[in-house]
Amino acid sequence: MSDTELTSSDFTEAAEPFRLFAAWLDDATKSEPNDPNGVALATVDADGMPDVRMVLLKGFDEGGFVFYTNFESAKGQEILGSMKAAMCFHWKSLRRQVRIRGPVEIVSDAEADAYYATRPRGSRIGAWASKQSRPLESRFALEKAVAEYTARHAIGEIPRPKHWSGFRIVPQTIEFWHDRPFRLHDRVVFSRDAKGGWDKTRLYP
Numbered sequence: 667m668s669d670t671e672l673t674s675s676d677f678t679e680a681a682e683p684f685r686l687f688a689a690w691l692d693d694a695t696k697s698e699p700n701d702p703n704g705v706a707l708a709t710v711d712a713d714g715m716p717d718v719r720m721v722l723l724k725g726f727d728e729g730g731f732v733f734y735t736n737f738e739s740a741k742g743q744e745i746l747g748s749m750k751a752a753m754c755f756h757w758k759s760l761r762r763q764v765r766i767r768g769p770v771e772i773v774s775d776a777e778a779d780a781y782y783a784t785r786p787r788g789s790r791i792g793a794w795a796s797k798q799s800r801p802l803e804s805r806f807a808l809e810k811a812v813a814e815y816t817a818r819h820a821i822g823e824i825p826r827p828k829h830w831s832g833f834r835i836v837p838q839t840i841e842f843w844h845d846r847p848f849r850l851h852d853r854v855v856f857s858r859d860a861k862g863g864w865d866k867t868r869l870y871p
């Protein structure tokens with residue numbers, strides 16, 4: 667049986683995490699009412715104080731899990747300070763959770779440019795107009811900034827702001843969890859071994 671055919675009860679047989687993750691995300695795309703790629707992103711600040719918020723997963727492969735943001739935002743600064751992060755997906759309708767932890771890399775300029783170019787024009791303007799996570803005096807101030815950048819980029823391509831790019835969490839561990847009766851859930855954690863392969867361990871729920 668291939669990993670993509672693994673059902674909720676036999677996922678613990680998977681030999682590696684990426685095809686299993688792809689299958690679960692695919693299931694979530696069919697079952698969730700919106701944002702199946704929405705994921706909680708955890709960081710820590712310079713004092714070790716945790717922080718968490720949602721982002722959208724925009725790509726993944728064996729190299730890691732990618733999302734995009736403003737590098738001057740709270741999360742951007744926290745990640746640039748520690749170069750570590752964690753993610754937690756919870757697909758309610760499937761009763762499944764996936765947790766990912768690891769060091770963080772910055773995606774290449776070419777990769778960020780390619781993704782930025784796929785975004786709607788309004789979102790590209792928004793990346794310029796929003797000083798994400800900093801105090802905003804009024805809604806009007808944001809709308810004024812949007813109008814200014816819209817006028818500035820009335821014609822031609824809208825370049826990607828230097829402070830807007832992607833981070834890639836390079837997983838050290840990926841844990842899959844599925845609800846089972848009486849809270850006797852299935853948990854399997856894949857951990858990177860010294861040779862870059864994966865060790866698989868079942869955990870008590």
Ligand SMILES: Cc1cc2nc3c(=O)[nH]c(=O)nc-3n(C[C@H](O)[C@H](O)[C@H](O)COP(=O)(O)O)c2cc1C
Nearest residue numbers: 701704719720721722734735736739740741742799
């Ligand atoms: C479902 C959902 C998806 C989101 N996706 C992103 C995203 O991909 N990138 C982003 O910068 N913010 C995203 N946000 C907004 C963040 O949760 C957060 O409010 C913002 O990035 C500021 O976070 P920070 O102050 O911790 O940096 C999303 C919010 C929700 C609810």
